[in-house]
Amino acid sequence: MGAKRWVARLSLTALFLSVTGSALAHSSNSAGSHAGIPIPEISHGEMAVMAKYRDRIIDLASRATDTNEPFRRVLNYARIQYSYCFWGRMPGSVTDERSPFNECAHAYLAATKAVLIAMGDMPREADAASAIITDADVEMVRRGLSLITCRFSGETFNTANVVRPRWSEIPMHAASMAWLSALMGILLGVFFAAKRLLSGQSSE
Numbered sequence: 001m002g003a004k005r006w007v008a009r010l011s012l013t014a015l016f017l018s019v020t021g022s023a024l025a026h027s028s029n030s031a032g033s034h035a036g037i038p039i040p041e042i043s044h045g046e047m048a049v050m051a052k053y054r055d056r057i058i059d060l061a062s063r064a065t066d067t068n069e070p071f072r073r074v075l076n077y078a079r080i081q082y083s084y085c086f087w088g089r090m091p092g093s094v095t096d097e098r099s100p101f102n103e104c105a106h107a108y109l110a111a112t113k114a115v116l117i118a119m120g121d122m123p124r125e126a127d128a129a130s131a132i133i134t135d136a137d138v139e140m141v142r143r144g145l146s147l148i149t150c151r152f153s154g155e156t157f158n159t160a161n162v163v164r165p166r167w168s169e170i171p172m173h174a175a176s177m178a179w180l181s182a183l184m185g186i187l188l189g190v191f192f193a194a195k196r197l198l199s200g201q202s203s204e
Contacts, residue, residue, distance in 0.1 A: 036160030042110040045145030066122040081108030097150035100166040107163040
């Protein structure tokens with residue numbers, strides 16, 4: 001039964017990727033409700049540094065005690081956006097503005113930055129947050145990233161509006177296409193291997 005459940009999960013994963021890509025191919029990421037909490041934009045240059053410190057920021061935020069509802073909603077949004085952006089695994093999603101995943105990367109990193117700034121005003125988290133801000137600022141200056149912009153650099157976000165990948169642009173982006181093709185190949189390989197295993201068990 002365990003193997004059957006594993007095959008079913010793989011099938012559902014493949015179906016989700018296929019259906020989601022088709023359904024969202026022509027959707028507009030800028031459309032949607034703006035009734036939630038606004039999140040300031042993040043520049044293309046800032047993204048690379050925020051991506052480096054993301055785990056450290058989210059870990060600190062997860063342990064924060066001096067929180068309020070807006071803070072928790074922005075933190076939750078940062079986590080949701082991170083998962084929509086394939087957990088930052090897509091090649092070029094942070095650095096390549098042509099990536100179909102670049103806008104959703106802007107969204108989760110802008111939310112991450114907002115969470116970090118908010119913790120700078122929290123009595124118990126201020127010191128740790130300030131240390132991250134200082135490290136990030138130094139790296140921004142050292143790498144000359146502060147003035148680098150892209151087509152999404154002026155875009156603000158909102159917790160009521162989830163930004164999805166631009167699925168229709170994937171076929172034109174070689175790195176994303178290669179990564180997803182490899183993923184689908186692995187899923188299919190595991191599926192058929194599990195199917196052969198089940199067939200062997202049923203024939204015994």
